[in-house]
Amino acid sequence: MQQDPYELESIDGSCEERYAPPRRANTEPAPRINSPFISRKRIITSTVDLVNNRLQKSATLEKTLTAADGQQSRLQGMRRIVSPFWVTFSCITIALTALSWALHFALGDKSPTGVFVSAFMALMLQAYILGYATEQLSLSSGEKVAALLNVSFGNAVELIVAIIALTKCELEVVQSSLIGSVFSNLLLVTGMALIAGGLRHGVQRFSSEEAQLQSALLVFACCSILFPTVSYILQSFNNGANLVSVDNQLYAFSRGSAVVSVLGKISPSLAPMHILKRSSIPVYVCFLTYSMGLSKKPSTATKADDLELNDTSPTETSEEEDEEPSIGRITALSILLGVTAVVGVTAEFLVSSLDGMTSEGPLSKQFVSVILLPIVGNAAEHCSAIMLAVKNKARMSLDIAVGSSLQISLFVLPVSVLLGWAMGHPMTLFFDPFQAVVLLVSVLLVSFIIQDGKSNWMEGVLLFAPFVNLCVGFQVYSGFESTTAVNTCS
Secondary structure (H helix, E strand, C coil): CCCCCCCECCCCCCCCECCCCCCCCCCCCCCCCCCHHHHHHHHHHHHHHHHHHHHHHHHHHHHHHHHHHHHHHHHHHHHHHCCHHHHHHHHHHHHHHHHHHHHHHHCHHHCHHHHHHHHHHHHHHHHHHHHHHHHHHCCCCCHHHHHHHHHHHHCHHHHHHHHHHHHCCCHHHHHHHHHHHHHHHHHHHHHHHHHHHHHHHCCEECCHHHHHHHHHHHHHHHHHHHHHHHHHHHHHCCCCCCHHHHHHHHHHHHHHHHHHHHCCCCCCCCCHHHHHHHCCCCHHHHHHHHHHHHHHCCCCCCHHHHHHHCCCCHHHHHHCCCCCCCCCHHHHHHHHHHHHHHHHHHHHHHHHCHHHHHHHCCCCHHHHHHHHHHHHHCHHHHHHHHHHHHCCCHHHHHHHHHHHHHHHHHHHHHHHHHHHHHHCCCCCCCCCHHHHHHHHHHHHHHHHHHCCCEECHHHHHHHHHHHHHHHHHHHHCCCCHHHHHHCCCC
8 A cells, every 4th residue: 555645643653744755666677786606606607518518529529530540440451351462362262262172073082182282272271361360350359368269260170170080980080180280389380480580589588487387288288198098008018908998998098088178077987968067177278267367467477587578679569569450350250250161161072082192192191190281270370370479479479389289189189089989989099109209299399498488599490390300200100000990980
């Protein structure tokens, strides 16, 4: 209610005429409050918004640049793949593979030498492609994982050849090719890698602790082969020995050693289902677990060893920098699967032509089984080990060369024995005595050379020269009759 401007009022409450102006409605805007807190808050808010906008723009720009870099790297990888070298190499590989297949289906037993030679050359080229794809797949991993991948896929050729020969009951070929692959990796691959690395970099250094562990495992693998062989020879020379009983003891000894290497613990009944149920950790998996864990832990070497390991020149350090893969993982896996399938078919044709080629050709079966077939299977490891040694990656080169021998002796060979057992073929660990002695000498020689953690080209010559002597020796060696008699299908 609006007040009367002429209302009479006094202090004591009596009425008195006095002018009182009317009150105005509060229609004017509120005065602006100049508060420093509000001003700072507005400034901070605007600054934060500006920073967020710039961060979003930078993130978008970074994604664009990353996509452009990835596209550029893929383009560079495609350029490397379609380079004149790889185009020519792929054409030669396809031509040799097609030639070996055509000769096998067209001529068959009429020309076993032509089938063997073409399949042999095709397998070497296929193994090189297998090694290249494995190397590209493993570039994003560490040295240990990369070496394991290279060894595993590289030994796929030998495993396929062994399984095919096992199905054809070529037990002597399986044994000779696998044991030949072991000392071929130890003498030929390791020797050439040490020669190539030593001529390029002088003295190369690696972990002496891991080298001693690998040497001990090589001795263990050698013992698993020597013990059944020596046991059978000693028992068979006893007067009045029952050969059937001796053969049964050899089967039990061989299968028990295979189970210890692959499955870890042997069942008393030696039944396959009981073995699978009661098995523990195998020796080879224990080695891989320990080796992978050892690479992640700091070294316990002495100060002198640390100074030696770190005594590298700037050029050597720059060569050890990580490389970028030329092809993606999906492409590498596709190449690995495709080439492995082609290797399986070509290896079957190679094994089927082996008897005819050795019967009509100048090469003996011992030479082909122990020398030539392992060279085919070791082509991937051979190329990778030499290339890594030239790049001064002696540790990884040694892991490939020696690790391949360990995988064959501790995994592939025992698995072959168990597969022969499952197929009903008498595959044993009774090897030719000459082959067993060669394996023992190779293991001891490599152990003496690598256990100090240093290598040079002269030590590589000491490994390569015995392999050349073995080539001549196995060409003139006819074999041990008892080995042939035991390792035959009845």
